[in-house]
Amino acid sequence: MASSASSARSAPWRRLFQDHLSKMATREAALATIARDPQGQWTPRVRYVGLRAFWGQPELHPEAEKQLKEEDGLNPTIFESDMPTFTTDIRMEKADQLAESGGVVEAAIWAKEANNQWRIKGKAFIIGASAEEEGELEARKQIQKGMWLRDAGGTAVGGEWSWEKEVTTYFANHTPVMRGSFKNPPPGHPVTETPTDPNIKLGQKVYDLHDPTARKNFRVVVIRPEEVERLDLNDYENPKRVQWKYIGDDIEKGQRWVETELWA
């Protein structure tokens, strides 16, 4: 994520957030969702996820780039966004929670090296199913609202940009062992439940970018931020807290965010 550029249209928090991420040894976020408990009450759920590139600006591992160039080809890098991403397995509980709650999330990131906490509230959208599947086109439509063309003049190299190719790019950017994790037995189920499908087992390495079982479960989650907050703890005698709220797009000025300094 460190190298993906912010541009004139980027959100006012983007450059600094990216700078802090680039200093982190590994980029984990605690991701909160909400779920209904057995009594029907909304209740919080939280887990760590590994943040990946901002949507539209993949940061490819050299091995992934090589395989993509030889096989599917790369999407032209024509889009930008301020939407952080992570990948997941559709069989995990967070996927149902996002579907049930309308995608509400909050991600908390402790950028320890920069002594800053970042909190991102927004909506998360899951893509990676076939375009015929329920919800996929709506998720793409919602993600599109947070994307813009990098250069209206069009310096695109390569073929046409496609959603499928972009999701494959994320899959390719996982090691063969990580790709294999999408063929693990169902996450969260008791180990006494032995899978009947012989393709489902632990410890597999996947080289095929279109392995049917792994790709059936693999998803990209795109977070469209609505409110971002930075807590700067570099000076404990004078901590700084800044909040940015998204208030919509302006045709000429691009995205508009209202910045407010808060007491920490």
Ligand SMILES: Cc1cc2nc3c(=O)[nH]c(=O)nc-3n(C[C@H](O)[C@H](O)[C@H](O)COP(=O)(O)O)c2cc1C
């Ligand atoms: C450092 C770290 C990184 C992780 N990265 C991811 C990730 O990127 N995506 C993911 O779905 N789960 C990731 N996990 C696993 C989740 O924390 C969690 O165990 C899993 O997603 C199931 O959560 P759920 O049942 O709430 O969906 C990670 C865990 C750790 C400790």
